[in-house]
Amino acid sequence: MDTQYCFWISATLFSLFASYFCVNNFVWRLNEWYYNLKQRNKEYPLPPGDLGWPFIGNMLTFVKHFSSGHPDSFINNIVSKYGRTGIYKSHLFGSPSAIICDADLIMSVLTDDETYKFSYPKSTVEVLKYKRYWNFSRKEHMLFRRIISSLTMNNNSLENYLSSIEDIMIEFLEDFSSMNHPIELLKEMKNISFKVIVGIFMGSSDQQFITKIGNSFTHMHSALFCMPINLPGFAFRRGLIAREKLAKLVKPIVKERRLMIRNGDKKNLLDILLQVNDEDGWKPDDDDIIQMLIAMVLAGHETTAHGMMWSIIYLTQNPHIMKKAKEEQEEIMKARHGTNKRLCFEEIKKMVYLSQIIDEMLRHISLTFALFRETTRDVNINGYLIPKGWKVLPWLKAMHKDPTYYSNPDEFNPSRWNDHNTKNGTFIPFGVGSRFCPGNNLAKIEIYVFLHYFILNYKLERVNPDCPITCLPAPMPIDNCLAKVIKVIESEGCIPSVVRVGVIALICNTRGDERLLLLIVDYSVVEL
Structure with missing residues (x-):
């Protein structure tokens, strides 16, 4: 009796397990069958890879790897399973997608605006709200770029901001070193970049205003690459609420600046946007300008803040690199003429090793893991079909860590840039083509100035040096790099x-x- 009972229990458990395996395997392949069936009469096959579960695709796997602090393992697992083809199919952020890892293919995608249009996930579009931006014609986009570039890429304009950026960096570092408790370094880096970019773009240095908008931008940033679930408790919902709050805070500033403009006096980006009127008669209204400002400030401050934090972390982890960087900064100070105590552009140009540190930080951490495009027609890439309407993701993180282009890619080694002949397209932290980030010079100047003063006068003492890292929505220690900033005399x-x-x-x-x-x-x- 006992033997029969055990047999039936075992048989039942085996049947349940087998049924679960079959159903699970069947459901998991539904996406694959569906998209293969749609393309059954096409000349070329879809790229290697898998499309994951219906509706959610591969997002669970993506979130697992990125939130665990090992984002490279997501793409490495795909490459090890399907070989180094440079192109793979997946299903991410609600869309069937082609992940591109090869430098030549990435360049061909990012420089062909006719075949691959600018297209980000629904969560990003909804949180940033400014739908007109996503549908800009090429002409409108070029006008938009010229406006931003006039303030952020022109050396004369940047030189005008240099002293105010310097004052902000000095003030914050002094404040950090005077505190009796550890600070969340990432949070403070965001405050710094906020103050710089809000001053340049909006003409505001009101610390109370900057503090008010800070948390809202953090919630928006966290919602950019999430599942668009508009329910309480979800990041997407918090991002939408934060955006509406920001719009209400910015609106009075826009109205005030519109009233104050006299005789074409253009002091900042907001003033310029208020006077835009192109030859076709397009003139942005207040809502357009508010949403543009929110999008640009979000894009500009987050990456800069993360860049400053990671630069300090890498310098702290590598004392020999810190020593060499300090020697370079001291030499620049010794060569300074007269009583001048201010940084100038000529001195920044001499910061060769510091430039290598920044480039290595951008390569090593890849603040932007991928860029987002969408096919406007069926495309043949290396014998594989990318159907019309699919997302195409140039995976910068994979390219920046590819051993084909970089020896010992996981090593933080600024000296690799001494004689490194970078293949075209293998190092593009700010993108390339018509969508190349127009604020990259401003971001780099902020990092240069901050690191100059930090390296000469301060050191970092982390509370949790082995703190785990998450990469959602961007790479960062889960404690926001809790640390003391200590002044060295x-x-x-x-x-x-x-x-x-x-x-x-x-x-x-x-x-x-x-x-x-x-x-x-x-x-x-x-x-x-």
Whole structure:
């Protein structure tokens, strides 16, 4: 009796397991069958890969790898399974997609606006709201780019902002080092980039306003690449609410600036946008301008903030790189003429090693994992069909870590750029073609200035140096890089010391009798 009972239990469990496996396998292949059936009469096959589950596609796998801090494993698993074909099919962000990893193919996609139109996921389009931007004609887009470029890519314009950027960086670093508690470095980097970009784009330096809009931008950024589920508790819902809140905050500023403009006086991007009137009669209204400003500030401040944070993290993790970077900055300071205490463009051009550090950071972390396009017709790429209406994702993260282009790609090594002959299209952190980021020069200037002062005068002491990383929506430690920023004070003839928060110290060196006098009040001095 017991034997029969065990047999039936085992048989039932086996049947349930087999049924689950068959149903699961059947359902999982529905997407594959559906799209293959649609293309059954086409001359070329779809690329290798899989299209995942119905409706959700491969998003669960994508979220799993990116939220675990190992985003490279997502594409590496695909490559190891299907070989190095450079093109793979998938189903991401609600659409069938072709992932492109090969540099030549990426360049052909990003430079062909007729075949591959600008097209981001529904969540991104809805959160940014400005639908007209996604449907700009080529002519309208070029006008839009020229407006932004006049403020962010022209050296004369950037030089006008240099001193104000410098003041902001110095002020924030001093504030960080005076705090009695660790700070969330990423959050503070966002505050810095906010203050810079809001001042340049909107002419506002009101810290209260900047603080108000900060959290809203964070919620919007978190919702850009998520499932568009408009229900309480979901990131998409929070992003939509944040966007509406931002629009209400920005609207009074737009109305005020419109009233204040006199005689074509153009002080910032907002003033210029308010006076746009192209030859075809298109003139953006207040709602257009509000949504454009929100989109540009979101795009401009997030990547810059992450770039500054990761640069500091990599410098802190690699003392030999920090040492070399500091030596370069000290040489620049020594060569400064007269009583000038301000950075100038000529000095920034001399920061060769710092430039390599920034480029290596952009390559290593790939702040933008992919770009988004959509086919306007059926396309044959290397013998594979990309049907009309499919998303095409140039996967920058895979290309920047490809051992074909970069030896030891997982190593953070700025010196690789000394004699690195970059193949065209293998390093494009700001995109390429007509959609090349017009704010890249401004972002780099911010990072240059910040790192210049940090490297010379400060060090970072992380609370959780081994903190796990998430890559949704962008690469960052889950504690936002909780750390203390410590000011380093060096006195000639003395051992360099780190003066911690709340320290008031006067360090004197009386060389005559080789005595060292330390007059310290409420002290905490640590030798380096």
